[in-house]
Structure formats: structure tokens, C-alpha cells
Amino acid sequence: MNKLTLTLLVSLGSGALWAAAQNAAPNAAQLRGLTPQQALAKANQWRGAGGLQSFVTSEAVVFRFPGQDPTTVALPARTMVIAIAPYMTRTHPCKTHFMSGCQGEMVNTAVAVLVKNQAGKTVLNKTMKTMANGFLELWLDRDQTYQVTLKAAGKTTTGILNTQAGSDTCVTTLKLQ
Template identity: 40%
Template sequence: MRKQVLLTAGFAVVIGLGTYLYAENNARESAGPSPADTQTLKQLVHDYSSRSITAESASISSTQLIVKESGGKSATYSLPDDEFFVSIAPYVNQTHPCATHSLTGCQGEMVEQEFNVSVQDTEGNLVMDNETVKSQPNGFIDLWLPRDKTYHVTIEQNGKKAESDISTFEKNDTCVTTMQLG
């Protein structure tokens, strides 16, 4: 079996046939990730969302990624201080209520489909300007946005549109399942 080891200051990831094993450095994790750790953390979140790796559960709150492996092992990773993770599941017919996004459990209706996404802050600054984004195998569009702001999000597909205001404050949800295309 071919294995690849990815080493950062915060944790090590051993990659082999879709299985990730990692050991965290608690002192580093509690201090918050460095820029290199942030990129590795974002890749880990992406890998759970895209279902390229699995765990018993992986959920992401406004401040932490919490992973539970089969066998009882678990790890908690602090999210960046300046970025907020939010996952949006646009839908036409089916949705589910959710607040804290489960990277391994939440399933959206519109799997691996392309959407045009625009995100604008309250001052009128465009964070995303009608960018084409493909939803993950879980039907969600994952975004990392600057923290402590409110944004107007527009998602369009085939002449249908959904709009919503979302906020990225610590108390806010990381799972948005209320954007119905119509």
C-alpha cells in the first residue's frame, strides 16, 4: 500500500487508501493554526466534504472541526481566527433543518452541480462575483468567508435564483439549508 505523510506544525496526516490517521499537537491546536496549518485544515475539511476521506463523524462549528473516528478516537482542531466556514445546500424540492454542519452526515439535494455564486458584504464589497462553483458529492457549497460580517449571498442555476443574508459571527450557524431555488 502506498502511503503519503503530510507533516505540519499542527498535526501529521498519513494517507493510504482513503484512510487518514492523525496525531494532534494539543499545545499548537489551542493556540490556533498558523497559515500553513490553515491550508492543511481547509484541505482536511474539503476532503471530508468531498467524501474522499471518511470518519464516524466530522462536524464543523463556528470555531472548531471535530472528528470522531471509529474505535473512539477523536480530534478537535481550532478554525482560523479570521475566517468563518459556512456550507450552503441550495435546493429545489428537498432540504433538512441544520445548524452545525456535519461534513459526514449532511446531504443536500443538488449533488455535483454547477451554480453561479455571488457574495457581497454590507458595505457593497464583492467577495465572490458570479463565480461558477460546483457543489460537493454531499450537495453543499463550502465557503470560507471573513469573520464578523454579514453577507448577501445569491446562488443561481438555469434561470432559478436563491438569495439570503448570512452572518459570520461566532454564534452563527455553519450549515445553511434554507436557500430554495425558484
């Protein structure tokens, strides 16, 4: 660091250092203290920047930074996340959702989401917008089987979601018809 850079940093104070840290390349230190929901949001934000690979299992959000051991953020004991990419014409086969790589067809699309448990009780009924990767992320209670109905663009699809240990975290089979 040259004298001019050091003088600039000192004169700008800690605010500049904080801003520089926020724009730093993704790294494991930025995950410390994050909730699972925050870690998932960070993985979606980073989308594989700097060679990062990130995915979610039924147990944790996993980050693989190049040349480092994986960093994990455990999911809550009572809930897990399932990423769903509704589609109309194209999809991809997937079981484990990779935030760093999975891409759904319907980007930034409003989708009416209805989720019912095995007893037929509605556990989620709201309109959500798919993210830039074309996915919806649903946080659901563990050890359940749910029926999900999605409606978008005047079309509907229905499917089954499972939240047991080892369940799929990526659902790409729900075709709107």
C-alpha cells in the same frame, strides 16, 4: 505477518508502505499538520467511513473517531466556512454542517455565487460546482453579515450569512425559485 508478506514489502520498498498508509482507514494521525481547508477536504473525502463523525463549527473542524476523544483542527482567526445546500424541492433542517452526514439535493451542479458584505462590496463572484454532498463551501471573513445570491438551473435565491462566533455553519434554507 508471514514470511512471504514481509519479503514482498521489503522488495517493494518504502513506496509500498507509503501507498498502504494512504489507503488506511481514517485516523487522527492523518490530520496532523493539515490546514483547516485540508482538514475539511479530508472530512468530505472520508464522509463517515469507518464510523467517523465529522462536522464544522464556527471555531473548528471536528472529527470523532469511534472510541476516541474528538480531534479538532482550528479554523483561522480571521475566516470561517459556511456550507450551503441550495435546493429546489427537498432539504433538511440544519445549523451545524456534518460532512459525515449532511446531503443536499443538487449534486455536482454549477451555481453562480455572488456574496456582498454589509457595505454592498462584492467579496465573491464566481461559478462554483456543488460537491458530491450537494453543498458549496464558502470561506468568508469573520464577524460579518453577508448577502448571498445563488443562481442555478435558471432559478435564483437570496439569503443572509453570518460569520460571528457561534454562527450556523450549515445553510439549507435557500430555495431556488
